[in-house]
Amino acid sequence: MNIGFIxxxxxxxxxxxxxxxxxxxxxxxxxxxxxxHLVQALELELIDETLNSQxxxxxxxxxxxxxxxxxxxxxxxxxxxxxxxxxxxxVGSTKSMICSTLELHPKRNQFLATHPIAGTEFSGPSxxxxxxxxxxxxxxxxxxxxxxxxxxxxxQWFNKMEMQLQEMDPKEHDKHIAYVSHIxxxxxxxxGKTVMEKEKDERTIFNMAGSGFESTVRLAxxxxxxxxxxxxxxxDNILEVLxxxxxxxxxxxxxxEQNDYEAINKKMEQxxxxxxxxxxxxxxxNN
Amino acid sequence: MNIGFIxxxxxxxxxxxxxxxxxxxxxxxxxxxxxxHLVQALELELIDETLNSQxxxxxxxxxxxxxxxxxxxxxxxxxxxxxxxxxxxxVGSTKSMICSTLELHPKRNQFLATHPIAGTEFSGPSxxxxxxxxxxxxxxxxxxxxxxxxxxxxxQWFNKMEMQLQEMDPKEHDKHIAYVSHIxxxxxxxxGKTVMEKEKDERTIFNMAGSGFESTVRLAxxxxxxxxxxxxxxxDNILEVLxxxxxxxxxxxxxxEQNDYEAINKKMEQxxxxxxxxxxxxxxxNN
Numbered sequence: 001m002n003i004g005f006i007x008x009x010x011x012x013x014x015x016x017x018x019x020x021x022x023x024x025x026x027x028x029x030x031x032x033x034x035x036x037h038l039v040q041a042l043e044l045e046l047i048d049e050t051l052n053s054q055x056x057x058x059x060x061x062x063x064x065x066x067x068x069x070x071x072x073x074x075x076x077x078x079x080x081x082x083x084x085x086x087x088x089x090x091v092g093s094t095k096s097m098i099c100s101t102l103e104l105h106p107k108r109n110q111f112l113a114t115h116p117i118a119g120t121e122f123s124g125p126s127x128x129x130x131x132x133x134x135x136x137x138x139x140x141x142x143x144x145x146x147x148x149x150x151x152x153x154x155x156q157w158f159n160k161m162e163m164q165l166q167e168m169d170p171k172e173h174d175k176h177i178a179y180v181s182h183i184x185x186x187x188x189x190x191x192g193k194t195v196m197e198k199e200k201d202e203r204t205i206f207n208m209a210g211s212g213f214e215s216t217v218r219l220a221x222x223x224x225x226x227x228x229x230x231x232x233x234x235x236d237n238i239l240e241v242l243x244x245x246x247x248x249x250x251x252x253x254x255x256x257e258q259n260d261y262e263a264i265n266k267k268m269e270q271x272x273x274x275x276x277x278x279x280x281x282x283x284x285x286n287n
Numbered sequence: 288m289n290i291g292f293i294x295x296x297x298x299x300x301x302x303x304x305x306x307x308x309x310x311x312x313x314x315x316x317x318x319x320x321x322x323x324h325l326v327q328a329l330e331l332e333l334i335d336e337t338l339n340s341q342x343x344x345x346x347x348x349x350x351x352x353x354x355x356x357x358x359x360x361x362x363x364x365x366x367x368x369x370x371x372x373x374x375x376x377x378v379g380s381t382k383s384m385i386c387s388t389l390e391l392h393p394k395r396n397q398f399l400a401t402h403p404i405a406g407t408e409f410s411g412p413s414x415x416x417x418x419x420x421x422x423x424x425x426x427x428x429x430x431x432x433x434x435x436x437x438x439x440x441x442x443q444w445f446n447k448m449e450m451q452l453q454e455m456d457p458k459e460h461d462k463h464i465a466y467v468s469h470i471x472x473x474x475x476x477x478x479g480k481t482v483m484e485k486e487k488d489e490r491t492i493f494n495m496a497g498s499g500f501e502s503t504v505r506l507a508x509x510x511x512x513x514x515x516x517x518x519x520x521x522x523d524n525i526l527e528v529l530x531x532x533x534x535x536x537x538x539x540x541x542x543x544e545q546n547d548y549e550a551i552n553k554k555m556e557q558x559x560x561x562x563x564x565x566x567x568x569x570x571x572x573n574n
Contacts, residue, residue, distance in 0.1 A: 137494050137495060177495060179492075180486065184478065186539060198527075198528055205467055207404075213471050216502070216505075218503075232546075242539070245477065246540065248477040248484075250533060256525065256529075270480070274504055278505070
């Protein structure tokens with residue numbers, strides 16, 4: 001069978017490697033907006049051949065792994081061009097807009113909306129690795145709208161990859177993912193920005209910053225080209241949680257100004273309960 | 288020689304293990320406000336014997352590794368009780384207040400103020416390990432005020448531990464450390480708090496949170512008993528950087544509200560320069 005990958009970065013590239021590992025008798029095709037990424041993906045053997053509009057109809061599966069704004073722009077004509085037994089899988093970090101874009105498409109039942117909860121702060125084909133998704137959550141949206149045989153094929157592949165499948169409504173997905181992922185990225189980007197503005201002497205950061213600083217600003221290395229469209233598409237949910245985050249920081253500041261360190265201590269003690277939650281994440285990931 | 292450790296948690300305990308590894312002919316004494324920690328430190332052989340006010344005068348060196356408010360409270364009478372050739376080393380995360388507290392003490396030249404930039408989010412004697420400080424920065428303050436022979440002894444020990452020594456004015460230290468450490472902790476605590484408030488269903492956090500969430504909230508596991516006094520003592524510097532952090536988040540929010548995603552993208556691209564800085568930290572740590 002022929003599998004096409006649109007977008008050959010960390011996410012698409014890692015799916016290509018996982019396809020090669022877990023599926024038999026496959027030929028992998030790929031395209032990327034960046035010519036250099038396409039060349040690199042061929043060199044790294046993420047894919048066997050170039051994908052383009054001339055061979056879309058020859059694909060049995062196409063996996064769409066590009067920024068979420070580009071996905072929404074391209075998805076209608078892409079599905080139009082695919083053959084009547086092919087499956088289109090989207091793996092973007094927002095789900096409401098792409099699901100509503102395709103809602104009335106005559107081939108809606110050949111589409112599957114997913115969100116693999118995996119990634120690193122690195123990007124491009126060279127960042128891809130075949131076990132990126134092992135043990136990670138894979139959210140599936142509106143599976144009842146996907147043709148059962150096509151859904152079954154995708155589920156079997158994800159199971160072989162040892163992903164932890166769960167179903168979620170697209171709107172619910174976007175709300176919860178704003179809390180547990182999108183806000184972390186904004187927090188980290190703005191923390192990095194603040195420290196770089198305050199601390200003009202980079203040498204001092206090198207010398208004085210410990211691993212705590214490193215882990216809180218790690219996400220500020222992430223790709224703006226990927227994240228800007230996510231923030232745009234999930235604007236309402238993100239603004240809601242961002243407002244609450246700012247309010248919490250302002251309250252903390254105001255307690256410091258009032259010298260109410262007892263209240264500060266209490267707030268931190270309550271937040272220590274995050275230990276249990278993080279332990280739960282690790283347990284889930286290791287299952 | 289006799290070395291005493293006041294505070295047998297992660298920080299003090301790891302110095303005890305490093306003393307055992309790198310120094311000869313030593314006997315290690317320790318005390319901890321928590322009886323259970325003292326018992327555990329004896330069981331884990333972090334120390335050989337209990338330290339108390341009856342044997343302070345018999346110590347050649349005492350290392351003070353307790354919350355910074357307790358250090359300031361205890362340091363004058365402690366130095367009073369030490370013998371005339373003993374060295375008192377403080378390893379707390381703020382340096383201005385302890386240095387000014389001891390400024391006029393008749394035994395000021397038997398005191399050395401340091402800040403080892405190392406730690407984990409865990410605490411207590413069982414969290415201690417002998418290589419915690421290997422390759423890590425060790426800030427020394429006002430070394431000209433410490434008796435040269437005592438300073439020399441400490442420097443040799445820290446060098447054996449492969450710490451990277453650097454000298455810094457106490458006020459400068461407190462300003463810079465607010466930027467590169469203290470603000471990261473507040474950001475992380477408040478992010479953890481926000482997410483726990485918004486996301487009532489812990490199971491959803493388990494299932495949807497990836498490693499990004501984990502790294503940004505990791506510091507929210509830190510000990511409030513240690514951090515509250517740090518925030519209190521470094522109030523002015525922290526308030527300054529916290530204000531700027533909140534302003535940056537507010538600007539980000541306002542750009543989102545205005546749909547100015549071009550400006551957001553640009554801000555994130557500029558912040559990507561943090562890559563170079565983080566690479567520098569790793570290089571420094573690995574040297």
